Amino acid sequence: MSMQGIHCLTPVALSLLPRAPEPPSCQRRHTLPASEFRCLTPQDATSAFEIEREAFISISGTCPLYLHEIQHFLTLCPELSLGWFQEGRLVAFIIGSLWDEERLTQEALTLHRPGGRTAHLHVLAVHRTFRQQGKGSVLLWRYLCHLGSQPTVRRAVLMCEDPLVPFYERFGFYRVGPCAVTVGPLTFTELQCSLQGQAAWRRSSC
Template identity: 60%
Template sequence: MCVRAHREQTGGGESDSSPKKANMSQQQLSSSPSLKPFFLKTPVQVGSPLRQRRHTLPASEFRNLTPQDAISVFEIEREAFISVSGECPLTLEEVLHFLGQCPELSLGWFEEGQLVAFIIGTGWDKKRLSQEAMTRHVASTSTVHIHVLSVHHQCRQQGKGSILLWRYLQYLQHLRCMATPRRALLICEDFLVPFYLKAGFKEKGPSAISVSNMHFREMEYLLAAHAYARRNSGC
């Protein structure tokens, strides 16, 4: 949730998080491909070919995203942000760019083959986030900038944003391409600060980043410190 607003419910609340300048023109929005209707639970008759095919897909799967997932990612992101703020943290072109450059810093949650929630991050090499962090990826660094966390509108109010964020932070603890000490940074609107505090982030104060006159708080999660605490807790 580089969290300009991670949207799990339209208009606020736990949802998807991350800001970005991404001013999408009406032409871009209308021309981008649309997903097929989304059905998590499709009634099927016993013995039907569809029922047999569904057994080949995992009921629930967490994996890194690829450029092939970009359309699904952007459709979920667009629905979550455009209707609320008129802005997307990442444009479709930026989604494709980051998933091509650093897919290992992304995580998608799939149910029966459908993307239901995702996080996209990039590498960063400075103490605080700046406007440059919105479009840049720095490889082999110790800091991950979480751009966006978003949940499909049919899967909100189920705690999926919190679960995915926890899984992502655990995943970063053991990511070999990251230097140490490890930490995650994001920016969010004021109403999302409690959500990130509950997840273990600390507030670092106002962010230097602004998007369309929107202002944010910067949040930090110390990955190495949490790993050390667990090793010494007898767990």
């Protein structure tokens, strides 16, 4: 083998100079996003339940979902949830599951039916310190965009007490009548929203 193409390296002492500090604009920041939307995980269940418990039990004495039910749905269908986080803190969320009948029944409160084409919105809750700021509206709009990007989901359905009906009607939900589901003395109106033909528009709007 010819030695002409080989370059011999002569050992030299390496001097380790202290690295100059980066200017403030270049320094790495290890901060959480100021605001982000993402699907929830079972690890978010406790935070979600604390928000929900304060929002609902203080008013109606009951919760749409209890902790074990939140964990259940976030294990089976996390893609049907959406949380709003600010600097890593959950401030608002929606949890849903799939349903496969025309109207809600008592079973819809606890079941997730993977073959269903209907997203059942179980709960929308906002942390008490972030209410009256429009966050519920922003989150619901984002959630409907999220559902619209899932080709197997054709519509959304929910039940609520009468004073909340106008809020959901602003987002395209319409009344289908009294809900067959009751919780203790509470009765509800059932609302539905068609997602067909709106997926592309929502993707471009969100």
